[in-house]
């Protein structure tokens with residue numbers, strides 16, 4: 001018997017993943033917006049978030065969260081981090097016992113500083129929780145360009161089963177049992193993408209970008225391992241892979257925010273002009289608190305934070321980074 005997939009969230013990534021899983025399993029997507037739902041059902045498109053993309057024809061959508069959740073064998077959460085808990089709570093009364101719940105989000109909850117699988121475990125104890133992550137720019141996947149991802153869960157038997165639901169033609173999915181590392185890789189790279197975007201917007205050059213990516217990897221590995229992630233994960237798809245894709249790509253929303261800051265725009269102006277989420281903006285706050293909790297030095301994240309929230313200029317951020325004492329690259333972390 002085929003598994004039934006329920007996916008909450010009709011944004012660019014939620015819709016993309018639903019269209020992928022629809023190839024392998026009956027998939028129903030929940031979106032709040034009636035227009036989006038009608039468009040998916042009648043025309044197999046989602047022009048608000050994925051202009052020009054044609055979705056898998058078997059994918060259906062509804063505005064009823066109960067309809068999706070009450071019949072699902074696996075629940076996928078395509079909801080940005082700051083709304084993740086509230087949507088999960090809305091779904092909670094209808095979730096069937098013990099079904100796996102998979103997060104697609106790449107951020108940390110403000111206030112609690114929690115990862116999304118921690119929120120799942122807190123709200124719905126007993127449900128196997130996992131994350132699908134990696135270098136996955138939605139628009140490229142829709143254009144049929146090849147990409148790789150990881151499904152990360154503690155329970156590898158369930159992870160292998162779900163691998164088959166996500167694996168799809170040129171979308172190649174690996175398994176990984178380091179949930180902490182995989183989630184942190186996805187959340188932390190967004191801040192680095194804002195940093196490289198700032199450099200690109202200010203025309204800092206490719207050498208600067210390479211330095212930010214490399215030292216950024218070292219920085220996110222330092223915090224990630226202090227929080228319990230495995231070092232090796234940060235060298236894999238969920239770490240370096242996603243970091244490179246997001247930091248290099250003008251298709252990234254986080255890079256876009258940084259680029260506009262580098263061009264001299266204010267954060268408020270930039271956000272007001274966007275209809276999509278850039279998770280790094282809010283996650284930067286949680287990461288500054290975690291850096292202090294774990295006593296980990298995070299100079300790039302700190303400078304991004306100061307530009308976002310303390311009115312520092314991009315010029316001041318790069319000036320501070322260049323003034324930092326450069327120790328040995330071989331020091332731990």
Ligand SMILES: NC(=O)c1ccc[n+]([C@@H]2O[C@H](COP(=O)([O-])OP(=O)(O)OC[C@H]3O[C@@H](n4cnc5c(N)ncnc54)[C@H](O)[C@@H]3O)[C@@H](O)[C@H]2O)c1
Pocket residue numbers: 009010011012013014015031032049078079080081083087104105106107136137138139275276277279
């Ligand atoms: N787009 C990508 O390329 C991509 C790739 C991998 C991972 N992700 C991650 O996936 C997650 C979802 O991102 P996305 O790209 O689909 O976002 P998006 O900006 O395209 O869409 C946001 C979605 O969240 C919904 N939403 C907004 N406010 C809400 C609220 N208050 N309550 C409930 N729902 C609300 C919107 O209706 C929409 O469906 C993010 O954490 C993102 O980092 C995105």
Ligand SMILES: O=P(O)(O)OC[C@H](O)CO
Pocket residue numbers: 106134135136137138190193242245246251252253254255277278279
């Ligand atoms: O557009 P961004 O910056 O949210 O990045 C999208 C994905 O996370 C890239 O893997």
